[in-house]
Amino acid sequence: MQCNVAPRALTNKHPSFTCLPEPRLLFITIHVNLTQYWQQRQATFEKALNQALPKKTVRPATIHEAMRYSLFAGGKRLRPILCLAAAESLGGPLKNALPLACAVECIHTYSLIHDDLPSMDNDDLRRGKPTSHKVYGEGMAILAGDALLTIAFELVARCPGWPRYKVADLITELSRASGSQGLIAGQVVDLESEGKPISIQDLRYIHRNKTSALITSSLRLGAMSANATPTQLKTLTQFGEALGLAFQVMDDILDITQTSAELGKSAGKDVKVQKATYPALLGLEGAQKEAKRLTTQAMNALKPLGSSGQRLHEIAQYMLTRKN
Amino acid sequence: MQCNVAPRALTNKHPSFTCLPEPRLLFITIHVNLTQYWQQRQATFEKALNQALPKKTVRPATIHEAMRYSLFAGGKRLRPILCLAAAESLGGPLKNALPLACAVECIHTYSLIHDDLPSMDNDDLRRGKPTSHKVYGEGMAILAGDALLTIAFELVARCPGWPRYKVADLITELSRASGSQGLIAGQVVDLESEGKPISIQDLRYIHRNKTSALITSSLRLGAMSANATPTQLKTLTQFGEALGLAFQVMDDILDITQTSAELGKSAGKDVKVQKATYPALLGLEGAQKEAKRLTTQAMNALKPLGSSGQRLHEIAQYMLTRKN
Numbered sequence: 001m002q003c004n005v006a007p008r009a010l011t012n013k014h015p016s017f018t019c020l021p022e023p024r025l026l027f028i029t030i031h032v033n034l035t036q037y038w039q040q041r042q043a044t045f046e047k048a049l050n051q052a053l054p055k056k057t058v059r060p061a062t063i064h065e066a067m068r069y070s071l072f073a074g075g076k077r078l079r080p081i082l083c084l085a086a087a088e089s090l091g092g093p094l095k096n097a098l099p100l101a102c103a104v105e106c107i108h109t110y111s112l113i114h115d116d117l118p119s120m121d122n123d124d125l126r127r128g129k130p131t132s133h134k135v136y137g138e139g140m141a142i143l144a145g146d147a148l149l150t151i152a153f154e155l156v157a158r159c160p161g162w163p164r165y166k167v168a169d170l171i172t173e174l175s176r177a178s179g180s181q182g183l184i185a186g187q188v189v190d191l192e193s194e195g196k197p198i199s200i201q202d203l204r205y206i207h208r209n210k211t212s213a214l215i216t217s218s219l220r221l222g223a224m225s226a227n228a229t230p231t232q233l234k235t236l237t238q239f240g241e242a243l244g245l246a247f248q249v250m251d252d253i254l255d256i257t258q259t260s261a262e263l264g265k266s267a268g269k270d271v272k273v274q275k276a277t278y279p280a281l282l283g284l285e286g287a288q289k290e291a292k293r294l295t296t297q298a299m300n301a302l303k304p305l306g307s308s309g310q311r312l313h314e315i316a317q318y319m320l321t322r323k324n
Numbered sequence: 325m326q327c328n329v330a331p332r333a334l335t336n337k338h339p340s341f342t343c344l345p346e347p348r349l350l351f352i353t354i355h356v357n358l359t360q361y362w363q364q365r366q367a368t369f370e371k372a373l374n375q376a377l378p379k380k381t382v383r384p385a386t387i388h389e390a391m392r393y394s395l396f397a398g399g400k401r402l403r404p405i406l407c408l409a410a411a412e413s414l415g416g417p418l419k420n421a422l423p424l425a426c427a428v429e430c431i432h433t434y435s436l437i438h439d440d441l442p443s444m445d446n447d448d449l450r451r452g453k454p455t456s457h458k459v460y461g462e463g464m465a466i467l468a469g470d471a472l473l474t475i476a477f478e479l480v481a482r483c484p485g486w487p488r489y490k491v492a493d494l495i496t497e498l499s500r501a502s503g504s505q506g507l508i509a510g511q512v513v514d515l516e517s518e519g520k521p522i523s524i525q526d527l528r529y530i531h532r533n534k535t536s537a538l539i540t541s542s543l544r545l546g547a548m549s550a551n552a553t554p555t556q557l558k559t560l561t562q563f564g565e566a567l568g569l570a571f572q573v574m575d576d577i578l579d580i581t582q583t584s585a586e587l588g589k590s591a592g593k594d595v596k597v598q599k600a601t602y603p604a605l606l607g608l609e610g611a612q613k614e615a616k617r618l619t620t621q622a623m624n625a626l627k628p629l630g631s632s633g634q635r636l637h638e639i640a641q642y643m644l645t646r647k648n
Contacts, residue, residue, distance in 0.1 A: 054504060060512040063504045114470060119462035138443035139515050142466060146438060147504035149470060153477040154499035157492040168481040168491040175478035180378060180387045180471035188384040191463050 034314045038081060041094075045080045046072075048098045049105060052155055066136045066144035067151075070109050073127040078247075078319075079104045079215060083222035085315060086236050089308045092226020096159070100170065100221040103155040107178050108214060110148035113141055115187060149178070165224040173224070177217030186210025190275075198276040204245070206276070211251070212244025219312075231304070238301035239312060246294035247319055252277035253287050258323065295320045358638045362405060365418075369404045370396075372422045373429060376479055390460045390468035391475075394433050397451040402571075402643075403428045403539060407546035409639060410560050413632045416550020420483070424494065424545040427479040431502050432538060434472035437465055439511060473502070489548040497548070501541030510534025514599075522600045528569070530600070535575070536568025543636075555628070562625035563633075567640055570618035574643065576601035577611050582647065619644045 049071065054064045080101035087097035116123040116131040117138060124134055133141035156174055161167045176182055186209030193202065219240040223233050256279055278287035298316045302309035373395065378388045404425035411421035440447040440455040441462060448458055457465035480498055485491045500506055510533030517526065543564040547557050580603055602611035622640045626633035 058505065060504075060509050060516070062516065063508060063512045067504065110470075114466055117463070117466065119466065139441070140512070142438055142441065142443065143508050143512055143515070145470070146434075146473060147508045149473055150499050150503040150508070153495055154503065157495035157499070159492075161492070166491065167495070168483075168485070171477055171481035171491070171495055175474050175481070179474040179478065180384075180391065181382065184387060184467050184471045184474070185384050188387045188464070188467055191467070192384070192386065 034311070034318060037085075037311065041081055041084050042077050044094065045077055045084065045098065045101055045105075049080075049102045052099070052102045053151070062136065062140060063143055063147055066132060066140055067147055069135060070113050070126075070132050070144065071105065071148070073129050075105075075109070075127055076324075077105065079108050079218040082215060082240075082243075082312075082315065083218040083225075085311045086219040086222030087226045089305060089312055090223055090226035090228050090232055091308075092222070096162070096225035097222045099155045099158045100225055101218075103152040103174060104214060104218045104221065106148045106152040106155065107174065107183070110145040110152070111178075111183055111187070111214075113145040113148070117141060120187070120191060152178075159225070162225065162227045164227050164229075170221060170224060173217055173220060177213045182209055182213040182217075184209075186213070193276055196276075200281055203276050203278065203281060207245055207248040208241070211248040212241055215244035215247060216240030235301060235304045235309075236312075239298050239309075239316075242294050242298035242301060243316055243319065246291050246298060246316070249278045249287055249291040249294060250319065250322065252279055253284065253291065254322075254324065256284070291320060358635070358642060361409075361635060365405055365408050366401050368418065369401055369408065369422065369425055369429075373404075373426045376423070376426045377475070386460065386464060387467060387471055390456060390464055391471055393459060394437050394450075394456050394468065395429065395472070397453050399429075399433070399451055401429065403432050403542040406539060406564075406567075406636075406639065407542040407549075409635045410543040410546030411550045413629060413636055414547055414550035414552050414556055415632075416546070420486070420549035421546045423479045423482045424549055425542070427476040427498060428538060428542045428545065430472040430476040430479065431498065431507070434469040434476070435502075435507055435511070435538075437469040437472070441465060444511070444515060476502075483549070486549065486551045488551050488553075494545060494548060497541055497544055501537045506533055506537040506541075508533075510537070517600055520600075524605055527600050527602065527605060531569055531572040532565070535572040536565055539568035539571060540564030559625060559628045559633075560636075563622050563636060563640075566618050566622035566625060567643065570615050570622060570640070571643055573602045573611055573615040573618060574646065576603055577608065577615065578646075578648065580608070615644060 053068060053071065056065050056068055058064050083101040083104055084094060084097050087094065112126060113132045115121050116126055117133055123131055125131065131141070132144055136144065152174065153171060156170050157167055159167055159170060161170070178184065180188075186206045189202065190206045190210060193206070216237055217240075219236045220233060223236045228236070255277065278290055281287075282290060295316050299313055302313055302316075305312075377392060377395065380389050380392055382388050407425040407428055408418060408421050411418065436450060437456045439445050440450055441457055447455055449455065455465070456468055460468065476498065477495060480494050481491055483491055483494060485494070502508065504512075510530045513526065514530045514534055517530065540561055541564075543560045544557060547560045552560070579601065602614055606614060619640050623637055626637055626640075629636075
């Protein structure tokens with residue numbers, strides 16, 4: 001089942017209906033459902049994340065303030081939502097997946113704080129607010145990132161483990177996805193490639209590691225919390241790998257088609273620093289085709305889940321049409 | 325049993341004896357034993373660490389080179405040795421403690437890389453070699469630190485767990501000791517205190533977190549790998565807390581009494597940046613007394629272990645008399 005209407009921003013209020021949906025409205029209803037789903041899960045997640053993190057007042061206050069400043073800066077929570085949706089698609093309870101959803105968001109946020117530093121992407125704006133180092137200084141921003149990376153593993157260790165997946169498996173999953181052959185590998189090659197011509201293979205390597213690895217891991221961790229069978233885990237892995245690449249291609253496209261205000265981060269940055277992107281290599285149209293191709297690949301990967309995969313299918317569709 | 329002879333640098337060859345030890349030589353023999361013990365355990369540790377880390381050639385090569393550059397820069401391996409000695413003092417096999425010893429050294433090394441950055445302590449020299457950011461640039465140094473922090477948890481997850489301590493307990497132990505209320509807390513307050521007058525209480529807070537937390541955790545993790553009883557764990561915790569503070573007081577003393585060549589890092593740095601230190605607050609003699617007092621406290625804490633605590637006792641004595 002597909003959503004053929006461009007989703008509104010997820011924070012918008014959804015339209016209300018007082019009559020049974022006509023065929024034309026069916027798609028809108030699905031979108032409304034996704035919006036509602038996202039809002040509800042996001043609210044549950046925000047509460048869990050707030051409880052999981054040390055309060056602002058805990059000594060030393062500056063680091064806890066800085067950690068919370070970036071964590072609660074209004075992100076879409078894509079990775080946590082994917083984690084929760086993966087768990088639910090396999091019939092797993094939300095409470096099992098929540099600590100893992102918090103952990104992946106901590107990893108994602110740490111990576112943004114460090115990526116935004118002057119010695120990396122040198123970005124002043126993130127999620128519409130000044131970046132961590134602009135507010136707290138570089139030293140504190142580095143430490144806030146370190147602290148978020150560290151607490152992520154503590155959060156995973158709060159899980160009891162499940163018949164097929166012990167805590168050690170969850171830790172290994174997250175550390176590999178985030179480590180020197182995962183997320184960090186992507187950032188390293190990205191950093192080394194700036195201002196140089198790179199091949200489509202290298203660009204794909206960057207995206208596979210920098211973006212797709214943690215998106216895939218979010219889905220896998222959610223699946224593990226639902227005690228996924230090996231086949232189910234493989235299905236979600238294939239979905240995540242294609243979805244993660246599609247997401248990054250869209251990110252590259254949005255960087256040149258949207259304004260900074262629309263994106264909540266500095267638009268046009270990739271072109272300015274001559275960053276290798278899909279539109280730069282394939283042209284805007286070529287990149288759009290590639291995003292569509294990867295989204296279709298992701299959706300096809302979900303087929304073995306049947307109707308249980310509907311929510312993830314909708315999320316993939318939304319990600320292709322998102323505006324920020 | 326105490327060592328009353330100032331230990332030589334541990335890398336020196338130990339004196340050899342062809343006759344039975346006279347009473348005067350008894351202490352020297354103990355030192356030789358410690359030197360031998362340290363050398364043997366260090367060799368075992370280096371091999372394990374080398375095997376645990378991705379090879380330099382693994383893509384992306386730069387990050388693995390940078391991780392190895394700092395990890396194998398000739399450190400004393402104090403924390404791993406404490407981890408192994410704690411395990412052995414409780415009769416635990418070395419192989420159980422080795423992944424944990426590797427993990428604490430990865431955490432320690434990451435913290436040094438990040439502390440040395442221009443936005444933190446801005447140090448050019450570490451272990452007698454240019455610091456990571458001087459060799460690889462700031463961005464790569466930050467990522468190398470991140471990667472070492474991340475892999476530390478993967479290494480812990482390789483442990484099978486033991487009857488009293490599951491992998492989740494080990495992860496929680498390491499993440500708390502390294503996190504925003506442990507090692508990072510110390511660095512935060514240290515960063516915030518630079519150039520300002522601070523109280524002895526605040527200085528102790530910095531040292532307890534920045535240095536003592538990971539030293540204590542190294543001992544605790546070693547103890548856990550030997551399936552320590554709660555009482556044994558408490559004993560090693562008390563030992564570690566006092567030892568960690570003594571170690572940091574000595575570090576402050578060495579910063580003003582030794583040369584950069586002797587230390588392998590920039591000497592006199594604390595005074596230059598008006599850093600709060602024990603000698604600055606208590607004078608050199610006062611700081612030396614404090615180091616001795618804390619070492620005695622550490623040694624007394626070991627009493628419940630009886631003769632099994634001898635090696636740790638010797639290490640505490642060595643740490644008081646070390647020259648770098």
